[in-house]
Amino acid sequence: MEQLARLEDLPTEYVDTLTQKNLVPLWPSLRNVLPPVKPIPNTQATAWKFKDIKPLLIEAGELTPIEKAERRVLVLANPGHGLENMRATSVIYLGMQLLLPKEWAPAHRHTPNAVRLIVEGEKAYTTVEGQKCPMSHGDLILTPSGLWHEHGHDGDEPVIWLDVLDLPLVYYMEASFVEGGECQPVVSTADKPNYAAGLAPVKHFVRAENNSYPMMRYPWSDAKQLLIDLAQKDAEGPIQVAYVNPETGEDCQKIIGYSALMVRAGETVRFSPRSAAQVFHIIEGQVQINIDDKQYDLEKADTACAPCFANIDLINSSNQDCFIFIADEAPIQKKLGLYSVRDRA
Numbered sequence: 229m230e231q232l233a234r235l236e237d238l239p240t241e242y243v244d245t246l247t248q249k250n251l252v253p254l255w256p257s258l259r260n261v262l263p264p265v266k267p268i269p270n271t272q273a274t275a276w277k278f279k280d281i282k283p284l285l286i287e288a289g290e291l292t293p294i295e296k297a298e299r300r301v302l303v304l305a306n307p308g309h310g311l312e313n314m315r316a317t318s319v320i321y322l323g324m325q326l327l328l329p330k331e332w333a334p335a336h337r338h339t340p341n342a343v344r345l346i347v348e349g350e351k352a353y354t355t356v357e358g359q360k361c362p363m364s365h366g367d368l369i370l371t372p373s374g375l376w377h378e379h380g381h382d383g384d385e386p387v388i389w390l391d392v393l394d395l396p397l398v399y400y401m402e403a404s405f406v407e408g409g410e411c412q413p414v415v416s417t418a419d420k421p422n423y424a425a426g427l428a429p430v431k432h433f434v435r436a437e438n439n440s441y442p443m444m445r446y447p448w449s450d451a452k453q454l455l456i457d458l459a460q461k462d463a464e465g466p467i468q469v470a471y472v473n474p475e476t477g478e479d480c481q482k483i484i485g486y487s488a489l490m491v492r493a494g495e496t497v498r499f500s501p502r503s504a505a506q507v508f509h510i511i512e513g514q515v516q517i518n519i520d521d522k523q524y525d526l527e528k529a530d531t532a533c534a535p536c537f538a539n540i541d542l543i544n545s546s547n548q549d550c551f552i553f554i555a556d557e558a559p560i561q562k563k564l565g566l567y568s569v570r571d572r573a
């Protein structure tokens with residue numbers, strides 16, 4: 229492609245006049261906003277070790293009472309976006325949250341969608357629109373856009389979880405805001421439908437918009453068992469299951485996709501380059517992740533992110549199966565017609 233003229237090639241006076249009139253010449257920036265062949269991501273391959281995060285999070289628990297934090301979180305920030313912008317990718321926010329015994333993180337609702345993936349500890353819970361969801365290791369709990377949620381803790385050890393939000397995108401769209409409230413009344417969940425039965429209600433009246441989130445808590449024990457069953461049937465990998473809305477079979481949230489991947493002992497999973505950036509969080513086991521020319525050894529509770537169109541290998545050279553939680557930007561990219569997958573170089 230032709231090299232285009234630079235800003236410095238224009239007379240300073242002319243550029244100054246443009247600036248005064250709120251005008252900008254396109255051609256010096258055209259190759260930046262439309263790079264040839266593939267995007268030039270700000271997102272850098274980055275890994276965060278839980279053994280680095282945990283002591284700092286526990287220290288945050290000593291330094292800042294929950295009343296002064298509301299949510300006691302250390303954000304996993306990608307240096308390629310500038311740490312202060314609190315992004316793991318251009319769409320995905322990641323944070324590790326600490327709740328100490330008897331603490332309570334008050335109810336609020338906001339426009340960004342969130343999920344929690346429980347990392348450590350027992351007997352904390354998230355209440356979503358009155359539905360109390362117990363938190364155990366590896367469980368996924370949804371708090372979709374606009375739904376009230378709060379966290380409490382009845383146990384006697386610290387509880388830590390990974391928050392994943394579409395905050396960077398929603399904030400960029402100038403659509404991010406919160407409303408605060410009081411404690412929510414807890415409603416009974418006894419009459420909640422059991423979607424594990426493989427049945428869903430037939431909708432006799434088509435609603436203008438189906439905005440429902442029928443399932444808020446995805447227990448890890450169920451997801452893990454499904455992966456193990458699939459692995460027994462399928463000699464060829466990769467063994468991966470998506471967290472879906474059980475009524476529609478679609479992605480469980482609208483912007484970020486969530487899935488669980490099993491990398492069996494001795495197995496290597498090679499991902500084709502794709503337009504959506506991805507986040508990997510180790511639920512159980514250990515794995516080496518190669519993201520283009522970077523290599524990280526990930527253990528339980530470690531987290532890494534990979535930019536768009538990266539060549540990604542997950543190598544499990546241990547003798548234990550590895551289970552990985554994945555968040556990616558595919559749902560929003562598919563809705564916008566931007567999603568693509570390429571062959572490995």
Ligand code: 1HN
Nearest residue numbers: 299301323342377391393395
């Ligand atoms: C939020 O609501 C929570 O409810 C955690 O636990 C992290 C980060 C940004 C915006 C809202 C929570 C958050 C958040």
